[in-house]
Amino acid sequence: xxxxxxxxxxxxxxxxxxxxxxxxxxxxxxxxxxxxxxxxxxxxxxxxxxxxxxxxxxxxxxxxxxxxxxxxxxxxxxxxxxxxxxxxxxxxxxxxxxxxxxxxxxxxxxxxxxxxxxxxxxxxxxxxxxxxxxxxxxxxxxxxxxxx
Amino acid sequence: xxxxxxxxxxxxxxxxxxxxxxxxxxxxxxxxxxxxxxxxxxxxxxxxxxxxxxxxxxxxxxxxxxxxxxxxxxxxxxxxxxxxxxxxxxxxxxxxxxxxxxxxxxxxxxxxxxxxxxxxxxxxxxxxxxxxxxxxxxxxxxxxxxxx
Numbered sequence: 453x454x455x456x457x458x459x460x461x462x463x464x465x466x467x468x469x470x471x472x473x474x475x476x477x478x479x480x481x482x483x484x485x486x487x488x489x490x491x492x493x494x495x496x497x498x499x500x501x502x503x504x505x506x507x508x509x510x511x512x513x514x515x516x517x518x519x520x521x522x523x524x525x526x527x528x529x530x531x532x533x534x535x536x537x538x539x540x541x542x543x544x545x546x547x548x549x550x551x552x553x554x555x556x557x558x559x560x561x562x563x564x565x566x567x568x569x570x571x572x573x574x575x576x577x578x579x580x581x582x583x584x585x586x587x588x589x590x591x592x593x594x595x596x597x598x599x600x
Numbered sequence: 601x602x603x604x605x606x607x608x609x610x611x612x613x614x615x616x617x618x619x620x621x622x623x624x625x626x627x628x629x630x631x632x633x634x635x636x637x638x639x640x641x642x643x644x645x646x647x648x649x650x651x652x653x654x655x656x657x658x659x660x661x662x663x664x665x666x667x668x669x670x671x672x673x674x675x676x677x678x679x680x681x682x683x684x685x686x687x688x689x690x691x692x693x694x695x696x697x698x699x700x701x702x703x704x705x706x707x708x709x710x711x712x713x714x715x716x717x718x719x720x721x722x723x724x725x726x727x728x729x730x731x732x733x734x735x736x737x738x739x740x741x742x743x744x745x746x747x748x
Contacts, residue, residue: 470738474738479730479731479732479734479735479738479741480734480738481734481737497727497730497731497734499727499731500727501723501726501727575649575723575726578649578723578726578727578730579645579647579648579649579726581730581734582627582645582726582729582730582733583627583645583647584627585730585733585734585736585737586627586628586629586645586729586733587627588733588737589629589733589736589737590618590622590627590628593627
């Protein structure tokens with residue numbers, strides 16, 4: 453088996469996650485630069501306005517290096533880590549969602565409780581989601597800050 | 601001067617409109633298939649969640665053939681017709697906005713009053729805007745129905 457680089461694994465898991473969420477009738481934006489300076493791998497929008505954030509961790513080192521993932525909770529109703537098949541799942545905290553993915557498929561191994569966003573916050577996120585997606589469609593906006 | 605076809609004029613005016621609205625910090629989606637069966641040429645989303653709908657009319661015939669443009673008002677806070685430079689502007693009703701555009705530039709000739717959408721309706725539109733834009737980014741969703 454070939455050894456993959458960290459960006460390769462991240463890209464494959466991200467693709468698997470987007471395909472999975474598409475089947476849940478959710479539309480995904482990837483690699484968002486957040487107002488708090490962090491990047492979020494996937495933000496998915498459902499038909500009722502629900503927002504799911506997914507952070508991909510390619511390896512144990514990648515996971516352990518992230519001490520501030522809780523800041524993603526401000527951007528979503530549900531938060532998931534997504535990891536490759538061989539990732540030791542016990543490391544992931546019990547109270548967040550877990551998705552296992554590779555290039556070809558992905559599965560929600562553990563759902564998490566919904567902590568519903570406040571209406572004003574959701575509106576702000578919906579606006580930013582629409583503006584970012586439309587700007588990217590027009591060939592720009594990839595580095596725009598996504599909500600402060 | 602070459603004679604242009606109606607689709608060419610529509611495309612050029614649409615491009616001019618999107619460029620103009622971009623300078624107003626609005627993000628545009630084009631050619632939306634609405635739940636009422638009609639197509640809308642441009643829907644633009646601003647940073648405060650305001651929605652502007654723009655319908656392009658390439659010629660007087662094109663304008664006169666549209667007896668139901670009022671149905672677009674359900675989808676926006678402001679509604680504009682956009683027409684080419686040589687269109688007789690007096691034909692456009694006084695109580696809607698007017699944009700004059702060609703391939704290179706566009707200008708808002710007349711602003712219109714804002715008729716603010718109800719919050720629940722705006723939320724539905726924001727969700728559909730985000731989902732449609734993200735689906736198109738991922739290579740699909742062009743023909744999805746945009747809000748019923």
